[in-house]
Each structure stands twice: as structure tokens, then as C-alpha cells.
Amino acid sequence: MPWTYRLFILLTLLTLNAAHAEWGEGWDPIDPPVATTAPEGKIEVIEFFWYGCPHCYQMEPQLKAWLKNKPEHVAFIRVPAPLNNSWTVHAQFFYAAEILGLGEKLHHPLFVAMHDEKRKLYDKASLIDFAVEHGADKQKFTDAWNSFGVYVKVQNAKKLGKRYRLDGVPAVGVNGRYITNGSLAGTYSRMFEIVDHLVAKESKAAP
Numbered sequence: 001m002p003w004t005y006r007l008f009i010l011l012t013l014l015t016l017n018a019a020h021a022e023w024g025e026g027w028d029p030i031d032p033p034v035a036t037t038a039p040e041g042k043i044e045v046i047e048f049f050w051y052g053c054p055h056c057y058q059m060e061p062q063l064k065a066w067l068k069n070k071p072e073h074v075a076f077i078r079v080p081a082p083l084n085n086s087w088t089v090h091a092q093f094f095y096a097a098e099i100l101g102l103g104e105k106l107h108h109p110l111f112v113a114m115h116d117e118k119r120k121l122y123d124k125a126s127l128i129d130f131a132v133e134h135g136a137d138k139q140k141f142t143d144a145w146n147s148f149g150v151y152v153k154v155q156n157a158k159k160l161g162k163r164y165r166l167d168g169v170p171a172v173g174v175n176g177r178y179i180t181n182g183s184l185a186g187t188y189s190r191m192f193e194i195v196d197h198l199v200a201k202e203s204k205a206a207p
Helices: 003-022 054-069 085-099 103-115 124-133 138-145 148-163 188-205
Strands: 043-049 074-080 171-174 178-181
Touching (some): 043 188, 085 138, 103 124, 124 138, 178 188
Parallel strands (some): 043 074
Antiparallel strands (some): 171 178
16 A cells, blocks of 8 residues: 555544544534523533433432532523423423522422422422422412413523424533533533533633
8 A cells, every 4th residue: 555545544534533522522513503691701501401301310419519610600501491292391390480489499309209209290280289398389389380481481491402402301502502411421420521621612712
């Protein structure tokens, strides 16, 4: 084999390796990029989840550990991905709790109830009763659930999932430009290492 041909093969392989290192190391690009809602100077990181997803619950410890050490310039957002009609009810629960300032109080307990206690909380009535069990006022929670504000938030969550080309959860979007998940990353610990890498990448690119 002529040395020139060998050199061509070597350069081709090096080029392919460089491209793979830039695109595909545990994440996918989002094109076109999604507009973010983060304040100026902040990098937006979005967790897409569903309360009925066992993998989302299993990822919670890694997520909590990451949140304790996340850079100050990261704006973190949870989005209950209503990828289908059966998931929408949990998005309504999440945003009703958020509007009433009960998001942190109800978020983890609902995961525990569904996955550790095996409770079948898949409809409006049972979810409102669950919120009441944890201190919510039934009428206020019902009113919040039925409010136009919750409706708008759920519709925006649906649109955001489509723009990120979301096909499952848990997944993490970074600054409207990248998406990663357990399948792409291999492990959830590795996934958050990738998130840190992408945050640093976006920070360097920021004006």
C-alpha cells in the first residue's frame, strides 16, 4: 500500500474521531436551537421528567448531588414532560403545586408514593387528594389546577418537549442547544458530567 494512501486513511480516521468527540459524546445537538428563558448571563439547564417514570425517580439522588454543586450561573428548571395525554395529568399537578408555592413540598413525596408505596396516582381526583394529604387546601389546589395559568404552562411544556425532540425521560437540555439522557451518556453520573461539560462550553461561547 503506497505511503500516501496510508496517510490519507490515517487523516480520515483522525478527522472522524475529532468529529465524534465534538458531536455524539453522550449528547445530541438541537438544531435549530431553542430560545431559553434564563436571565442574561445564565446558562439554562432543564430536567425533563415524568412522575410515573421509575428511571426519573432513580436519577433523583444524582440530580440532587449535582444541584448542590452546580455553578452559580446555571438556571435550573424542572419540566414535567407531557409527552402523551396520560402524562399530562402529572404536569397539571406539578404546575398547580408550583403556582401555590408547594412545588418542593410535593415533588419528592409524589415520587415516593408512586414508586416506593406503589400508589396508583394517575388521575386528577387522586392527585388532588394526595396534595391535600400533604397540607394543601383542596379548593385552592383544585382552582389552581383548573386555572388558565396551569393550562398555559402545560402547553408550553408540550411545545418545549417537541422543540427538544424529546422521545423519553429522564433527559436534560442545556441552554437550548443540547440534549442528553441516560441512553446517550451510559449512566446518570456520566450524564451530569456531560451536563457540566456542555455548561462550560456554553459559558465560553457566551458574549
